[in-house]
Amino acid sequence: MTFEVRTRSLPDRPTAVGSAGAFTLVVDRPADAGGLGLGFNGGQLLYLAVAGCVSNDLFREALTAGIDLRRVEVTVRGDFAGDPAVSTEISYDVRVEGDAPAGRLRELVDRVDAIAEIPGSLRQGTPVRLGHADLIGTDA
Structure with a gap:
């Protein structure tokens, strides 16, 4: 897709x-x-993408594992530094409440940490490139 x-x-x-x-x-x-x-702003959206991906994947993988999650909270932290500014290391914390023992919830969190698409893309350095630029200036 x-x-x-x-x-x-x-x-x-x-x-x-x-x-x-x-x-x-x-x-x-x-x-x-x-x-x-x-x-x-853009930085918040980047970190929100990490949080949203982890949250969605926790629910998806819990369903597959037969775990009913009651609540998931993901907190993402990072900053931007340099010129041009780039993100510093991104870290995230999770709080998961569900109908399984803590050990199974830990396995769920570890699985999602290993497979979540957005964190995985960032960890592997997904290339980003400018495609087309349609420029309409005063000389048009």
Whole structure:
């Protein structure tokens, strides 16, 4: 399955609506950096992608293992440094509540840590490249 997501900025604003099919969220710069402060910035979205992937995979793998999860909480931490800025090491913590002994829940967490797609992609250094740039300037 190929994924495609898009952001489209509001007219004359850095604030954008991000979409993936029928789902949307707001992307923005902090107010002190020229944005309106209305949504996630790119770094937050990167870390949220890690959290969302781990959470979804915990539920998927629990279902396969016959474990009923009542609650999952994933907290992701990192920072950006350098010029140009890149993410420092990303770490995450999980809290899992389910109808299985702690040992089975540990096995579930370890399995997901090994197979989760977003953390795995980051760990293996997935290449990112610019494709096409459609540029419309004042000389058009």
